[in-house]
Amino acid sequence: MSNGPGGMTQRPFGSEWLAEATACLQRHRFGVEDLILECRSSNTPAGSHHLVFEQGCLVGWHLGSAENPDLVLKLPEYAQLALFTRVGLGEKVLDAVRVVGADPHWPPPLDEIRLAWGRDLPARKGVTFTVSQILTCTPFGDVAIFWRVDHGRVVESGSGVAQASDVTVQRDYTLALRERAGDLDLLESLEGGAVNGSTPKLMLLAGWYESEECIEARRRLTTPACAPLAALGRFLSSSPWTGIGPTLADLELVAPEERNASADDDPADA
Numbered sequence: 001m002s003n004g005p006g007g008m009t010q011r012p013f014g015s016e017w018l019a020e021a022t023a024c025l026q027r028h029r030f031g032v033e034d035l036i037l038e039c040r041s042s043n044t045p046a047g048s049h050h051l052v053f054e055q056g057c058l059v060g061w062h063l064g065s066a067e068n069p070d071l072v073l074k075l076p077e078y079a080q081l082a083l084f085t086r087v088g089l090g091e092k093v094l095d096a097v098r099v100v101g102a103d104p105h106w107p108p109p110l111d112e113i114r115l116a117w118g119r120d121l122p123a124r125k126g127v128t129f130t131v132s133q134i135l136t137c138t139p140f141g142d143v144a145i146f147w148r149v150d151h152g153r154v155v156e157s158g159s160g161v162a163q164a165s166d167v168t169v170q171r172d173y174t175l176a177l178r179e180r181a182g183d184l185d186l187l188e189s190l191e192g193g194a195v196n197g198s199t200p201k202l203m204l205l206a207g208w209y210e211s212e213e214c215i216e217a218r219r220r221l222t223t224p225a226c227a228p229l230a231a232l233g234r235f236l237s238s239s240p241w242t243g244i245g246p247t248l249a250d251l252e253l254v255a256p257e258e259r260n261a262s263a264d265d266d267p268a269d270a
Contacts, residue, residue, distance in 0.1 A: 089141025118154030167197030
């Protein structure tokens with residue numbers, strides 16, 4: 001909450017705040033897709049607000065519910081602020097988000113922690129390792145999860161990087177979700193990423209991860225919400241948004257003429 005014009009206190013995501021944010025953001029292009037996102041507060045009476053993107057450009061940010069949203073997220077106000085300002089992101093924000101209307105309602109990769117997706121995989125003697133995965137360009141910032149696999153079955157998972165990882169994988173969020181859905185193979189999903197670990201453990205991971213049983217178990221986690229979540233991650237991780245985002249929480253403290261003087265008029269700078 002910050003002081004608006006005339007010293008009045010104004011809550012983020014109120015009508016004046018949304019108008020200011022829209023004016024600041026609508027000169028830029030953040031991607032290429034259309035997307036309608038609705039956010040519902042889980043801890044304040046503020047209700048809902050929604051954003052409308054057309055061909056990657058923000059064309060509206062309004063109070064109230066959207067008529068036909070592609071994605072509906074329910075999250076507390078601090079997580080909403082982190083999402084749009086790109087400040088304070090990470091596993092805490094991911095853990096606070098729920099996808100309305102989806103089953104499961106945890107956004108990836110939180111679903112891979114909360115659901116025992118790999119507990120009943122076939123036993124495979126000697127296939128034992130700990131792998132950490134860092135996902136970049138997610139709506140929630142860079143987030144990490146880990147799995148501990150014991151003789152072919154996932155016996156433990158959690159958020160963050162495991163202290164004793166045998167393998168650490170870094171991937172783009174969109175590519176990881178496309179691989180999980182079956183649109184890409186593992187190697188394709190590593191484009192622009194990195195894999196670190198001992199060769200024997202890497203070989204164990206690759207054989208286990210690309211087994212039919214593991215592929216099918218992870219594919220069952222894919223919901224229609226995954227594609228719009230990936231698009232949202234691309235929008236919010238784009239250079240224009242990350243450059244503007246940190247100023248959104250204090251828009252009322254910046255004179256409109258100062259913002260206009262520093263704004264970039266080129267809408268195609270994603």
